[in-house]
Amino acid sequence: MTVLSACGSDDVLRTPDGRPISTSTTRIAEVNLVHPDRDYSKTCLSPTPADPGRPDPARIVVTDPALLDAVCALGIGGKVVAVTAAPGSVPAYLGPQLTGVPAIGVSPDRAEATRLKPDLVLTTPATATSAAAFAGVRSSSVDPSDWEAAFRAAAGALGRSSAADRRLREFHTEASAIGARKDAAHTEVSLVRFGPDSETIAGTRSFAGQILTLVGAQRPQRQRQPEPLTVGEDNFTAADGDLIYVSFEPDGLDHGKSVLLSDRWLDMGAPTWKRVLGVDDEVWYRASGLAAGWLVLNDIKESLTGNSAEY
Structure with missing residues (x-):
């Protein structure tokens, strides 16, 4: 998660003379973040060899x-x-x-x-x-x-076709194992993204939605469509679930905070039970690939059965 030292004046630590102190934000609007201090230097996996007889590009x-x-x-x-x-x-x-x-x-x-x-x-x-x-x-x-x-x-x-097959098998195996250990099949997971002036429920075709499917987690009934769903006055509670993962699109932080602190949001089930967690929008939605998939999978592994009070 990118350091968010400018999340609003109430989120910024300052020295006595008013200068901001750079810190990693771990909590936004009463919602704790999953892996806020992740070390991206460890994202890439170990080197793989070229298939026998195949060209191995150097540059x-x-x-x-x-x-x-x-x-x-x-x-x-x-x-x-x-x-x-x-x-x-x-x-x-x-x-x-x-x-x-x-x-x-x-x-x-x-x-x-x-x-x-x-x-x-x-x-x-x-x-x-x-x-x-x-x-x-x-x-x-x-x-x-x-x-x-x-x-x-x-x-x-x-x-590296053989390496790709092997790494995808490893990923699917781990996703299934996490789903079994976390009893994912009995958890309805909501995915909500905050934009500058809107909130959207991510569909099953989204990158994060696909990873959740591999894990075996369920989606709330009104979130089982492939495409995203815009949240409005008439369907606000469609954002609820057993657990809600929220994220902030570029420039969506201020609007997201206002919704997360609103009475209407706090009256829903998951917020009442402190079952709302923040994740990195770039990794969960704007990225796409196996390296990003491992990051999403590790987030799910650490948080699927947790709540805000545990972070």
Whole structure:
């Protein structure tokens, strides 16, 4: 979870002369955060070998930051020499190895491409034009719409199909084991995201919704649709469940705090029982991939049967 030292004046610790003291926020509007001080330097998994007889690229350029999750999950982030994106566009959860990769803009010139000397360009249909400067270099396009299929496709391009199969099996096995240990089948989990002026229930097709399905957790009756549902006056209590995970979209913190402290919210079942927990929106929803999946799974493992008073 990113340090939230500016969550409003009531959340900021200050020195006697008024200067803010940098701290990791662990609680927002009476809601405790799951893993607020997570060490992202440990996100990426151990290195994997290339399949026998398959090319093992040594220098990789990625045109879409979303594809870096697969590289991270395969443990070969050190091979990435550049990402064709704007500076700061690499997700923070990928850790310092990948956030430190040079971001060279969406339209690098031929001289920059030549200097980098990549032997593989990993791209997506939406960012294919960014690969134009690397003409003549082996390129592989990955459709990121389905995260497991995207991981397998990226791993195939990286010469690591066997490793991808093994790591996905490990993930599914662990998800099932966590679900059994936590009795997930008897827990209805609500997923609520706060925007700048709205709140949305995440559908089953969301990234977090898919991971919860793998764990075997249930969703409240009114949350079992694939697509997100906007919360309004007529369906406010649809946000309730045995446990509510809340998160804050960019610029959604202030609105989220106002809802979390409202009488209407506090009168629902889960808030009354202190069964509301905060999670990292970037990892649970805006990310997609096996590396992010492990972070979500570990959050669920630590919190599915807990409540705010335990954090």
